[in-house]
Amino acid sequence: MYETNGEKYFIVDGHLHFWDASPANWVKGQEQYAKGWIECFHAYQGLGPPETHWTIEKFQKYSEADFVKDVFEEGYVDVGIFQSTYLKQWYTDGFNTLEKNAALMEKYPDKLRANGRWDPREGEVGLKQLEEDAKRYGLKGVKLYTAEWRNGSRGWTLKQPEAQFFLEKCQELGIKNIHVHKGPTIWPLDKDAFDVSDVDFAATSFPELNFIVEHVGLPRIEDLCFMATQEPNVYAGLGVVIGGLMHARPRFFAKVMGELLFWVGEDKMLFGSDYAIWEPKWQIEGFVDWDYPDDQYSDYPAVTTATRKKILGLNAAKLYGIEVPQELQLPDEAGTPAAKDDAQLVGGAT
Amino acid sequence: MSIRARVLDALATVHDPELDEPITSLRFVSACDVSADGDVEVRLRLPTPQCAPNFAYLMAADARDAVRRLPEVREVTIRLDDHYTAEEINAAVGRGAGFDEAFPGETRGDLDALRELFQRKALIARQARQCEALLAAGATAEAVTARRVADLPDEPDTRRCLELRERLGIAHEPAAPAFVRPDGEPIAADDLRRWLRTASLVRMSLEVNGGICRSLLQVRHGLSNPEEVAA
Numbered sequence: 001m002y003e004t005n006g007e008k009y010f011i012v013d014g015h016l017h018f019w020d021a022s023p024a025n026w027v028k029g030q031e032q033y034a035k036g037w038i039e040c041f042h043a044y045q046g047l048g049p050p051e052t053h054w055t056i057e058k059f060q061k062y063s064e065a066d067f068v069k070d071v072f073e074e075g076y077v078d079v080g081i082f083q084s085t086y087l088k089q090w091y092t093d094g095f096n097t098l099e100k101n102a103a104l105m106e107k108y109p110d111k112l113r114a115n116g117r118w119d120p121r122e123g124e125v126g127l128k129q130l131e132e133d134a135k136r137y138g139l140k141g142v143k144l145y146t147a148e149w150r151n152g153s154r155g156w157t158l159k160q161p162e163a164q165f166f167l168e169k170c171q172e173l174g175i176k177n178i179h180v181h182k183g184p185t186i187w188p189l190d191k192d193a194f195d196v197s198d199v200d201f202a203a204t205s206f207p208e209l210n211f212i213v214e215h216v217g218l219p220r221i222e223d224l225c226f227m228a229t230q231e232p233n234v235y236a237g238l239g240v241v242i243g244g245l246m247h248a249r250p251r252f253f254a255k256v257m258g259e260l261l262f263w264v265g266e267d268k269m270l271f272g273s274d275y276a277i278w279e280p281k282w283q284i285e286g287f288v289d290w291d292y293p294d295d296q297y298s299d300y301p302a303v304t305t306a307t308r309k310k311i312l313g314l315n316a317a318k319l320y321g322i323e324v325p326q327e328l329q330l331p332d333e334a335g336t337p338a339a340k341d342d343a344q345l346v347g348g349a350t
Numbered sequence: 351m352s353i354r355a356r357v358l359d360a361l362a363t364v365h366d367p368e369l370d371e372p373i374t375s376l377r378f379v380s381a382c383d384v385s386a387d388g389d390v391e392v393r394l395r396l397p398t399p400q401c402a403p404n405f406a407y408l409m410a411a412d413a414r415d416a417v418r419r420l421p422e423v424r425e426v427t428i429r430l431d432d433h434y435t436a437e438e439i440n441a442a443v444g445r446g447a448g449f450d451e452a453f454p455g456e457t458r459g460d461l462d463a464l465r466e467l468f469q470r471k472a473l474i475a476r477q478a479r480q481c482e483a484l485l486a487a488g489a490t491a492e493a494v495t496a497r498r499v500a501d502l503p504d505e506p507d508t509r510r511c512l513e514l515r516e517r518l519g520i521a522h523e524p525a526a527p528a529f530v531r532p533d534g535e536p537i538a539a540d541d542l543r544r545w546l547r548t549a550s551l552v553r554m555s556l557e558v559n560g561g562i563c564r565s566l567l568q569v570r571h572g573l574s575n576p577e578e579v580a581a
Contacts, residue, residue: 033434036399039570043398046569047562154456184402190449190457192464193402219368219559222471222551245558248565252558259551 001328002076002284002312009288009309010328012316013080013280015179015214015239015272016071016112018104019096022061027092033149034090041277044240047248048278062276064104072111075273075280078313079322082114083143083179083214083272089150102137113320115141115179118169120162121150127169134173140320142175143214147183147193155186158198167206177319178202179237181214194220196227203231210319212270215240216260225263235268235319236260238311242271243278246286254292258300266307270316284312306330353422354384360416361392367465368405369560370472370510373413376560377567380431388424390417395431397566403435404461407452410443466518470532473514475556476507477529478549481542491542500524 002009021038023031042059045052058066071077082101086094094100101114116133118126133139147155156163158180170178186193196217203211214237217224228234241260245253260269271287273280291303309330317324361382362374373379373394381393392413396406410428417426428443430436435453442452450457480502484494499522502508515522520534527536537545567573 036432036434040398040400040566043566043569047565184400188456188458189403189453190459190461190464192404192467218562220555221558222548222555225551226548244562244565249558249561252554252561255554256558259554263551 001078002288004285004288007288007305007309008328009076009284010313010317010324011076011078011280011284012271012313012320012322013071013075013077013273013275014083014212014237014270014316015274016077016080016082017085017096017274017276018064018067018082018101019085019276020061020093020100021059021091021095025061025091025093027088027090030090037087037090037095044244044277047244049247049282052279052282054276059276067104067276068108070279070281071273071275072108075275076284077273077280078111079317079320080112080275081141081272081316081320082112083181084115084117085143085145085181086117086119087145087148089148098133098137105137113140113322115139115143115177116175117142117144118166119144119148119150120156120160120166121153123162127165130166130169131173134175139173139175141177141179142170143179143181145181145183146198147181147185149185153187154189155183155193157186158202163202164205167202167209171206171208176208177210177212179212179214182217182220192220194218196220196223199234200227200231203227203234207233209233210235212237212319214272215274216256221256221259225259228264228268235270235315236264237270237272239272239274240277242283242287243274246283246290250293254297257290257303258292258297261301261303261307266301266310267315269311270319271312287312352384353388353390353420354382356420357382357384357390357392357417357423360420361413364409364412364416365472366405366563367408367468368402369556369563370468370475371560373409376563377573378409379413380571384423388422389427390423390425391427391429392417393429393431395567395571396433397563397570399432399434401433403439403453404449404464406430406433406435407439407443407449408461408465410439411449414443414446469514469518471552471556473511473518473520473532474549475553476511476514478546478553480507480511481529481546482550482553485546492539495527495529495537495539495542497528498524499526499528502528 002011026034038060042056071080084098084101085096088094098114098116105112105114114137116139118130180199182194184193196213199211199213210233212235213224216236218240241256273283288308361379362372364373366373366376378394380395383391410430414426414428417423430439438452449461481494512522520530529537
């Protein structure tokens with residue numbers, strides 16, 4: 001919980017990691033990729049305020065004590081959601097697997113949830129594993145990384161037939177929240193790997209599931225925005241937006257927030273620190289104080305205290321069935337609808 | 351003008367297909383060496399080792415083509431550094447091979463469709479920037495949409511828009527409408543505000559991506575702080 005100026009904010013951090021990217025965990029022969037991956041994330045951390053930067057050694061592997069301090073003690077997080085990311089092609093024990101996340105979750109059962117994962121290229125074995133994971137960890141969500149490399153394949157899409165079996169299985173198992181993380185590769189390689197039209201396809205086929213597009217589809221924010229106006233079950237995960245832009249490029253940040261509030265709407269935007277890329281503390285403090293810098297942005301929807309409360313926790317609490325103490329809830333009200341009419345043009349726009 | 355200066359000018363015509371900005375102003379060209387005999391070696395670096403292989407290939411191949419067009423240049427070597435698929439891309443570009451030969455079995459076609467998709471986005475984004483400026487200066491929607499190509503100011507956005515229109519097969523002669531949809535249809539006055547709502551979003555997306563790329567390159571290579579270009 002974060003309290004300032006007499007307002008109390010219930011915080012759900014929708015995007016946490018507890019990873020091990022240290023050299024001891026690099027797969028032999030894949031060191032270049034394992035090293036490049038974590039160094040790239042470390043560069044992203046460089047977009048936050050200088051006093052929050054870590055050394056690469058700490059960034060490769062941080063302790064449970066670091067996590068508890070950064071997320072719970074200093075980071076105001078009431079409930080955090082792990083987005084398990086495997087990358088076993090590069091990291092021997094995985095980058096941050098469900099098992100590893102669950103071990104921490106068991107120590108802090110009230111404060112942590114862990115999402116599972118699946119990969120349609122794993123077929124029957126993968127479906128079985130998903131069932132076991134769902135049973136064992138009570139999964140309410142999964143995180144999918146479509147750019148994951150596997151046995152010579154550089155990625156997959158939610159449109160492929162095998163993915164439909166996994167989505168059906170999610171529905172059957174009550175795994176309602178599908179977080180999709182787009183990356184730079186896919187099969188076939190001549191397609192735009194960041195394209196989110198496969199999420200659109202899945203969201204239409206599975207209206208009872210929620211699709212949270214991580215880092216707001218960056219670098220395809222425009223496609224996410226267009227899609228969110230058409231698909232009521234598509235949400236925007238704000239990882240990278242607050243961490244990567246609020247400090248480094250504040251005017252861009254204002255524009256991105258304005259466009260997201262207009263197209264996606266404040267009821268469908270979810271805070272995620274992307275820890276340990278960025279610590280939640282400065283992001284939450286900064287976002288609560290944030291508003292458009294000047295009247296150049298007056299065409300965008302206003303940012304109110306309710307907007308901030310929804311984005312920082314209440315929206316995610318709804319998706320995950322997390323109980324919010326009465327004093328931290330908002331009075332019932334209608335949300336701001338996204339700009340559906342304006343999106344009608346979109347088919348011809350791009 | 352030295353050969354090296356001409357090579358750099360040629361590289362400045364190569365655009366990052368996704369951001370629609372010259373690879374030189376994005377600081378993707380990290381070195382450019384010309385030997386006494388006119389052999390050229392250009393080194394490229396991208397914001398991250400994981401930048402999409404298709405766009406990385408296009409920049410390397412376009413750089414090679416642009417430099418090879420200079421008559422005074424002999425051998426041209428393009429080297430993409432510090433990238434997950436640098437080996438495949440460097441080998442293919444070095445022998446003038448296509449993307450499908452760089453990644454056999456991993457593609458279904460060439461990159462023309464991908465390039466065209468992003469040329470459309472780039473045209474929308476640049477037109478949005480020009481329309482926004484006109485409206486901000488007090489022009490009415492009627493005045494903006496009545497403009498012809500000949501009325502556009504002589505500035506980089508205009509030159510690039512006309513280049514993109516030519517490549518997309520959209521009329522771009524002086525009497526053609528100044529602002530068009532990607533299918534070449536002019537934008538009607540009463541539709542301008544609605545069109546601009548989506549076009550400005552595309553513009554924002556391209557500019558923000560450029561900003562993130564610049565920030566990452568700056569952090570990874572310890573470059574001096576580039577100016578923020580957001581309006």
